Amino acid sequence: MILRIKNMVCDRCVMVVRSELERLGCRVCDVRLGEAEIGEELTPERKRELAARLAELGFELLEDRRARLIEAVKNAVIGLVRGSEVVPDVRLSDYLQERLRVDYRQISALFSETEGRTIEKYFIAQKIERVKELLVYDELSLGEIAFRLGYSSVAHLSAQFKQVTGLTPSRYKLSGGGRRRTLDRV
Known part of the structure; x- marks a missing residue:
């Protein structure tokens, strides 16, 4: 079972x-x-x-089958962001469709309806939480973090980080990183 x-x-x-x-x-x-x-x-x-x-x-x-599918989407996204040292260079829609064996349009519509945000926004939120974690560990440069999480540049990572958190990565790091959330709350 x-x-x-x-x-x-x-x-x-x-x-x-x-x-x-x-x-x-x-x-x-x-x-x-x-x-x-x-x-x-x-x-x-x-x-x-x-x-x-x-x-x-x-x-x-x-x-509920719909709730199971939403949870499968979340677990797949978390696995993509955290499952390897470097986030693979794949389209999120292709990755989810292949992984879940369900048409992406169906997954996307159900996710947006249920969660009140798109899968892409959820993916970005998971990546930003991972960036926060790596910044606090202070073992990698921002360039290395950007590479590991599949950002095209440090500028792209910084802009997205500031859009989501309201802080630049350096300001977040200086603040001591106290604003992290658990993965199930992202």
Whole structure:
């Protein structure tokens, strides 16, 4: 049985969900961002118990097909931004359509309707959160960060950063970087 779970955005989330499933006595086959595979069907009672426990931890068991698709889009975007050292040079629409096996126009319309913003704006917000994180770590130059996140130039990164945050990257770095958000709140 595959369970779709909202707000799984990092490896720690995967560990927490795996732990909860095991605590409930489920035979866990695999847990990855946005879903868990278990080796049995859950009774409605156990499913409610799992949903309640996941809700206490900030997750949500997804039943609705549309909600599952939105969560799959978010997980795919997060995976694109954070899944490798350098964001691959691909068109977002092609990447999502190939990854999710759903027409991009359908994905885009549903996402905009449900989330109140476009997938592209969500993608940019995820990239900016990653930039904030890398700025705080202070291990890379702005040029290296721009390259890693697929920006055409430092100027493009800086302009987009300021548009989203209201600060330049250097001003953000000087401020101590206290304005970061968790991935599920981006």
